[in-house]
Amino acid sequence: MAATDLFARRATLTRSIRLLSEFRYEQSDPARFYGALADDTAAMVADLWQGATGLSPNGRTVLDVGGGPGYFAAAFARHGMDYLGVEPDPREMHAGPAVTDHTGRYVRASGTALPFADGSVDVCLSSNVAEHVPHPWRLGAEMLRVTRPGGLAVLSYTVWLGPFGGHEMGLTHYLGGARAAERYTRKHGHRPKNDYGSSLFAVSTHDGLEWAKSTGALIAAFPRYHPRWAWWTTRLPGVREVAVSNLVLVLQR
Incomplete structure (x- = not known):
């Protein structure tokens, strides 16, 4: 079984429309948006794990790099996975349920210098973080380092030239x-949270694929929010920079 076989069944047009409809709540109702995203992400990771290893995700350790305020913890717990969140920004850690929800564990640390031993987790996940760090592939290398042999590193990020590359700055x-x-600053009177050059960077599909291939560990790459029949866009140079929107790289040590 290929790593994506199980998740491909879930990647329907209905799912894509549902997730797209939730994006408009990111700023106004983050609990709703991140809750929906967390449920979908946990299901995706569980499917990828089972597809790649043939084993149940129950009891497996998930290290979520840039896990923020803990919306993902409960979602992974529902899939029987042991959640460990990593977040460098204390403001993000206290912006949601992490401080009151005792599901999972949390560590304040940088994703580019993870305080964990080599090969110490089953799955290392980074969801929509790579575009927010100046050295995204250093982040990817750290994710691979802490993943045990046979485990998965799942790195998903927003592509700069896609329609959501500007985040709250829109098109x-x-x-x-x-x-x-x-x-944005002139219109709203303050800098955007995702400020280009400091907390938001231009990350391409091409660069992500080239880095992943260079590791020798890449087993799958696909657009995160697209239905299965649109995954072919990942294979088209140029077109994929606009069409993919969010790229998932699945690596197995």
């Missing part, structure tokens, strides 16, 4: 990242 990022940030 103005096509004018250029710095210009979009200045335009």
Whole structure:
């Protein structure tokens, strides 16, 4: 069985529309948005694990790099997985249920210098973090390092030239990242949370695929939010930079 076989059955147009409809709540109702995203992510990781290993995800350790305020912990617990969240920003750690929900464990640390031993977790996940760090492939290398042989590193990130590359700046990022940030500041009176050049960077599909291939561990790559019949966009240079939107790289040590 290929790693993506189980998840491919879940990757329907109905799912894509449902997730897309939740994106509009990211700023106004983060609990709703991140709760829906967490449920979908935990199901995806569980499917990828079972597809790649043939084993149940129950009892497996998941290290979530950039896990934020803990919305993902309960979702992974429902799949029987042992959750460990890593977040460098104390404001993010206290922005949601992590401080009151005792599901999972949490560590304050940088994703590019993880305080864990080599081969210490079954799954290392990074969901929508790589575009927020200046050295995304250093993050990827750390994820692989802490993943045990046979385990999975699942790195998912927003592609800069896709429609959501500008995050809350909307489609103005096509004018250029710095210009979009200045335009947002003039309109709202404050800098965007995802500020180009400091907390948001231009990450391409091409660079992610090239890095993943260079590790020798890549077993799957697909657009995270697309239905299965649209996964072919990942294979088209140029087109994929706009069409993929969010790329998932699945690596197995």
